[in-house]
Amino acid sequence: MRQRPLATALLVIAPLLAAWAQQTRRQPVQRAQPPRFDPAAVRNIFFDDLFAETGPLNGPRPENLGAAAPSGATSSPGAGAAPKPSATFAWSKLISAQTIEDEVKQIAIRLNKDITRPSAFARDGHHKCRVHFSVLAMMFAITSEYDGQVRWKSQAAVARDVFAKTAANCKTNSSATFNAVRRQRDETMQTLLGGSELPGEGEVAADWSAITDRSPLMNRLQEAAEENLQRWTASAEEFEKHLEELPREAELVAAFASILTKEGMDDSDDDEYRGYAQAMQDAARSLVDAVKLKNQAQASKQVGQIRKACGECHSTYQ
Numbered sequence: 001m002r003q004r005p006l007a008t009a010l011l012v013i014a015p016l017l018a019a020w021a022q023q024t025r026r027q028p029v030q031r032a033q034p035p036r037f038d039p040a041a042v043r044n045i046f047f048d049d050l051f052a053e054t055g056p057l058n059g060p061r062p063e064n065l066g067a068a069a070p071s072g073a074t075s076s077p078g079a080g081a082a083p084k085p086s087a088t089f090a091w092s093k094l095i096s097a098q099t100i101e102d103e104v105k106q107i108a109i110r111l112n113k114d115i116t117r118p119s120a121f122a123r124d125g126h127h128k129c130r131v132h133f134s135v136l137a138m139m140f141a142i143t144s145e146y147d148g149q150v151r152w153k154s155q156a157a158v159a160r161d162v163f164a165k166t167a168a169n170c171k172t173n174s175s176a177t178f179n180a181v182r183r184q185r186d187e188t189m190q191t192l193l194g195g196s197e198l199p200g201e202g203e204v205a206a207d208w209s210a211i212t213d214r215s216p217l218m219n220r221l222q223e224a225a226e227e228n229l230q231r232w233t234a235s236a237e238e239f240e241k242h243l244e245e246l247p248r249e250a251e252l253v254a255a256f257a258s259i260l261t262k263e264g265m266d267d268s269d270d271d272e273y274r275g276y277a278q279a280m281q282d283a284a285r286s287l288v289d290a291v292k293l294k295n296q297a298q299a300s301k302q303v304g305q306i307r308k309a310c311g312e313c314h315s316t317y318q
Contacts, residue, residue: 089145094258094281095251097150100139102248104152107132107139108193111185121181122173129181130170134216137164138259141206152192157202162188164211209264221256224249225310229287229303239296246299250287253306257281267317276313280306 114128115121121129137160144156152159166184169177191198228249232242239246257280259265260273267273283305290298 088147091142091146091255092148094254094285095142096247097146097148099248099251100143100146101151103252104136104139105193107136108185108189111189115178115182115185118175118178121178122175126170126173126177126181130167131216131219133163133167133170133181133184134212135220137161137167137211138217138256141208141211142255144202144206155192155198157206158198158200159188159192159202160206160211161202162198167212167216207264208259208262212259214260214266217256217259221253221310224253224256225303225306229253230307233296233300233303236296239299243291243294246291247288250284250291254281254284254288257284273313273317276309276316280309280313283309 111129111132114125114132116125140152140156140160140163143150143153144160146153146156162184166181169180188198229246232238232246232249257277260277261268283302287299287302287306290296290302
């Protein structure tokens with residue numbers, strides 16, 4: 001008896017639901033009207049046939065089709081000039097980035113020692129400073145051309161030119177020169193070591209004949225070969241004590257030997273002279289390998305080859 005009212009209700013509701021569903025399906029769907037174009041306007045925008053006889057793609061190929069676009073073609077308004085391309089050289093085969101950084105820091109210490117009083121500068125300090133700033137100029141010239149990541153690379157060309165000029169000024173021992181040299185030590189060196197930017201822009205290519213004379217280069221080379229390397233490989237005890245310093249001095253010798261033959265340097269066009277420099281460079285690179293193997297005898301032998309090349313060269317060209 002209780003199921004009869006439910007059945008009656010279903011009989012009444014079912015037709016109503018069916019009618020509602022049918023009415024819902026019949027309602028039209030509202031859609032956007034398609035756009036209408038003026039045929040004449042469309043003809044002004046699109047080509048009927050790109051390759052037609054009078055079409056835009058018909059005709060001879062431009063002669064400069066493969067030429068590079070002008071450097072300013074893609075520049076946005078107000079954009080600065082494109083950076084100058086950097087000249088590179090395979091310096092990493094001769095000297096490591098760490099050796100360059102270590103040498104710069106070592107020279108900073110030496111400058112603090114050798115730039116003290118005008119009287120000491122006038123006596124022999126200007127000679128020492130000329131060597132220091134010449135080597136700095138060489139280190140930053142190498143850095144500007146370095147084929148890899150090295151500290152101060154973005155500032156290297158500017159620093160190279162500043163230190164080369166300072167080295168040239170050190171040929172005189174006046175109080176004015178002393179003050180200028182001290183200023184470069186206190187300002188430029190501290191700016192670089194502190195990680196700040198130097199003002200100005202250096203030339204891309206290094207003019208080695210303007211960066212250093214052979215004389216200050218030879219002074220540092222003699223210190224490396226005749227003093228440090230000879231002493232540090234003279235015995236097993238000294239060799240073991242200087243395993244860290246030996247590769248750095250050897251890399252400096254290899255780099256200096258390369259600089260000696262750069263265009264514009266004295267006698268760089270002489271084949272015999274270049275042969276001595278190459279022998280020195282080869283022995284220096286072999287010395288680095290001997291130190292890595294901790295082979296004191298082989299290291300001492302290579303130092304002997306470096307000193308031999310130096311001695312024969314001096315006897316011929318001095």
